[in-house]
Amino acid sequence: xxxxxFLPELLCxxxxxxxxxxxxxxxxVDDGFKGFVRSYGDAIDAVVQPLQWFLNYLERAFVSSPWxxxxxxxxxxxxxxxxxxxITIGTALSMLAIGLVGLWNDTMITLAMVxxxxxxxxxxxxxxxxxxxxxxxxxxxVNPILDVMQTMPSFVYLIPVVMIFGIGKxxxxxxxxxxxxxxxxxxxxxxxxxxxxxxxxxxxxxxxSAWQKLKNVQMPxxxxxxxxxxxxxxxxxxxxxxxxxxxxxxxLGKNVLQAIANQFFTVGFLNGFALVGIAIIFDRTSxxxxxxxxxxxxxxxx
Amino acid sequence: MAxxxxxxxxxxxxxxxxxxxxxxxxxxxxxxxxxxxxxxHVLGLQDINILMxxxxxxxxxxxxxxGKSTLIRHINRLIDPTAGEVLYDGTDVCKMNExxxxxxxxxxxxxxxxxxxxxxHRTVLENTIYGLEIQGIERRESEKRARGWIERxxxxxxxxxxxxxxxxxxQQRVGLARALTNDADILLMDEAYSALDPLIRxxxxxxxxxxxxxxxxxxxxxxxxxxxxxxLGDKIAILRDGRVVQQGTGQQIVLSxxxxxxxxxxxxxNRGRVVHVETIMRPLSGNPEGVxxxxxxxxxxxxxxxxxxxxxxxxxxxxxxxxxxAIDLQTIIAAMVTPTSHADRQxx
Ligand SMILES: Nc1ncnc2c1ncn2[C@@H]1O[C@H](COP(=O)(O)OP(=O)(O)OP(=O)(O)O)[C@@H](O)[C@H]1O
Ligand SMILES: [Mg+2]
Numbered sequence: 001x002x003x004x005x006f007l008p009e010l011l012c013x014x015x016x017x018x019x020x021x022x023x024x025x026x027x028x029v030d031d032g033f034k035g036f037v038r039s040y041g042d043a044i045d046a047v048v049q050p051l052q053w054f055l056n057y058l059e060r061a062f063v064s065s066p067w068x069x070x071x072x073x074x075x076x077x078x079x080x081x082x083x084x085x086x087i088t089i090g091t092a093l094s095m096l097a098i099g100l101v102g103l104w105n106d107t108m109i110t111l112a113m114v115x116x117x118x119x120x121x122x123x124x125x126x127x128x129x130x131x132x133x134x135x136x137x138x139x140x141x142v143n144p145i146l147d148v149m150q151t152m153p154s155f156v157y158l159i160p161v162v163m164i165f166g167i168g169k170x171x172x173x174x175x176x177x178x179x180x181x182x183x184x185x186x187x188x189x190x191x192x193x194x195x196x197x198x199x200x201x202x203x204x205x206x207x208x209s210a211w212q213k214l215k216n217v218q219m220p221x222x223x224x225x226x227x228x229x230x231x232x233x234x235x236x237x238x239x240x241x242x243x244x245x246x247x248x249x250x251x252l253g254k255n256v257l258q259a260i261a262n263q264f265f266t267v268g269f270l271n272g273f274a275l276v277g278i279a280i281i282f283d284r285t286s287x288x289x290x291x292x293x294x295x296x297x298x299x300x301x302x
Numbered sequence: 303m304a305x306x307x308x309x310x311x312x313x314x315x316x317x318x319x320x321x322x323x324x325x326x327x328x329x330x331x332x333x334x335x336x337x338x339x340x341x342x343h344v345l346g347l348q349d350i351n352i353l354m355x356x357x358x359x360x361x362x363x364x365x366x367x368x369g370k371s372t373l374i375r376h377i378n379r380l381i382d383p384t385a386g387e388v389l390y391d392g393t394d395v396c397k398m399n400e401x402x403x404x405x406x407x408x409x410x411x412x413x414x415x416x417x418x419x420x421x422x423h424r425t426v427l428e429n430t431i432y433g434l435e436i437q438g439i440e441r442r443e444s445e446k447r448a449r450g451w452i453e454r455x456x457x458x459x460x461x462x463x464x465x466x467x468x469x470x471x472x473q474q475r476v477g478l479a480r481a482l483t484n485d486a487d488i489l490l491m492d493e494a495y496s497a498l499d500p501l502i503r504x505x506x507x508x509x510x511x512x513x514x515x516x517x518x519x520x521x522x523x524x525x526x527x528x529x530x531x532x533x534l535g536d537k538i539a540i541l542r543d544g545r546v547v548q549q550g551t552g553q554q555i556v557l558s559x560x561x562x563x564x565x566x567x568x569x570x571x572n573r574g575r576v577v578h579v580e581t582i583m584r585p586l587s588g589n590p591e592g593v594x595x596x597x598x599x600x601x602x603x604x605x606x607x608x609x610x611x612x613x614x615x616x617x618x619x620x621x622x623x624x625x626x627x628a629i630d631l632q633t634i635i636a637a638m639v640t641p642t643s644h645a646d647r648q649x650x
Pocket of ligand 1: 317344346367370372373
């Protein structure tokens with residue numbers, strides 16, 4: 001660059017910290033991290049062990065039960081949740097199609113994974129959301145963390161997860177939960193904050209305790225918003241299950257990954273469609289359920 | 303000290319982040335408009351002193367924005383005062399700790415809200431039992447009490463409807479049933495009847511008066527309607543810009559309004575239904591003549607009795623039947639006619 005001959009070097013070439021220092025810093029952080037994982041590895045394993053059991057248990061229940069039974073239970077759940085015949089029939093047809101092309105077992109593995117991830121996200125997300133709604137300080141603290149979690153590319157945080165927990169189903173599960181929990185937290189917080197002030201005042205006037213207010217007023221009125229959060233969490237878990245197959249999660253995602261690596265066009269698409277199928281089932285059912293929860297807001301004259 | 307009276311003393315409320323800092327300037331005479339302009343704070347209430355006697359209905363009146371809702375919310379401390387106290391049976395509600403306040407709200411107060419504030423996800427019945435549910439009263443018992451009040455406010459058959467399936471007036475009656483089911487000593491009613499049609503409104507006024515005869519609650523009732531105030535109120539306080547401009551019985555306010563604002567307020571009122579015969583009778587001279595009218599009879603009723611009996615004079619008797627004064631039709635009609643303005647009254 002000709003222009004650089006007129007300028008002092010400092011303004012032309014970015015004054016980066018020199019390579020040696022960076023290498024040193026990197027090495028010490030990496031070593032420290034590895035040392036931490038090495039010395040606390042057993043403790044970490046012990047803590048996540050219950051997750052492993054839970055996941056294995058559910059996976060076995062899904063995979064080894066006769067497919068007819070699983071299908072009947074699924075149809076029953078979808079119908080009771082949505083009270084919608086079209087959605088129920090759609091569910092039955094897509095599950096049968098999935099079974100016909102030989103993806104039943106992989107689909108069951110993915111279903112088990114998504115179910116566990118969603119449950120964990122709900123169990124973690126709702127209490128954090130409630131705390132956030134109760135205190136502006138907590139909200140100011142948690143919000144930036146959620147921002148980072150939602151904008152960080154999912155591949156990037158696979159790195160610490162793999163370093164701490166290794167490779168396998170449970171690390172995959174943790175990665176999925178980290179990815180899927182923010183909308184749960186945010187929408188719980190939002191739902192509670194949007195509850196009508198006048199109604200809360202009435203609850204206060206009758207002498208409700210904080211817990212009674214939460215149980216009788218805030219949670220029920222926030223429920224439609226919370227359901228939207230659950231819906232988003234399910235969708236994000238499904239998306240992330242595919243990415244997490246890179247660190248050892250089985251099921252449909254693994255097949256997709258192999259199809260990419262080996263250019264198996266048909267296999268890739270079939271698995272992709274199976275994923276889309278269960279995504280639609282989850283989405284429609286949870287949305288219909290959410291709408292049913294809002295029944296009281298329908299005006300029925302007469 | 304179990305008189306069940308509510309005593310509001312030197313109460314100030316200034317809305318805004320630094321309300322306390324401006325109590326002194328307000329005491330020195332700064333008005334609502336000036337405070338808002340200079341300091342950006344809203345003067346809600348200033349120097350309120352009202353004794354609301356136990357077992358009586360105290361009506362608070364005033365134009366929109368005069369601070370009625372703000373005042374009633376101080377009694378169960380939905381709003382914290384900037385200065386002053388609210389005493390009930392000798393305890394300052396504003397100094398109660400969280401637990402005492404909760405118990406006070408549960409057991410001593412019930413409130414009807416201007417904007418209904420029903421729980422939208424609960425049916426009429428479930429809304430009505432809310433107060434009892436919070437107190438931990440058994441479901442069967444609370445349901446029985448709630449159904450009684452739902453029927454009394456005329457909503458039988460709607461127990462399982464949701465609030466937004468009801469009209470405004472019906473929702474307001476659900477709010478009323480919810481408060482009455484609580485059976486509390488203090489009943490706070492913020493424009494509890496404003497959304498009702500005239501017939502149901504009369505009916506609900508009767509409900510309140512009947513209830514009062516039996517149960518003698520301490521009722522604070524907010525209304526815009528002077529006729530309603532005069533019918534219900536044992537005592538009436540009139541607010542303007544957050545200040546009490548006059549308080550007293552309905553008769554006192556109608557007969558001697560404190561200023562033009564109140565004169566304007568009472569101008570259209572039917573005095574024949576407010577003023578009692580003993581207020582305008584003259585001392586007895588000679589023997590009691592004509593029909594006898596018990597003290598406390600309103601002029602309209604007196605005139606009806608006298609014209610019915612074809613007499614032009616009557617005498618007033620106390621509760622023991624002793625004559626205490628005389629009255630004639632001429633005086634009654636003169637007293638029923640509204641004087642033109644406050645200024646005219648002063649001149650007369
Ligand atoms: N939270 C608040 N913050 C600021 N100003 C308030 C607040 N609540 C009430 N005010 C002000 O206090 C004044 C009195 O309001 P209030 O609601 O008590 O009036 P009101 O007499 O009940 O009127 P209405 O008859 O319309 O119900 C108004 O000027 C209002 O703007
Ligand atoms: Mg009001």
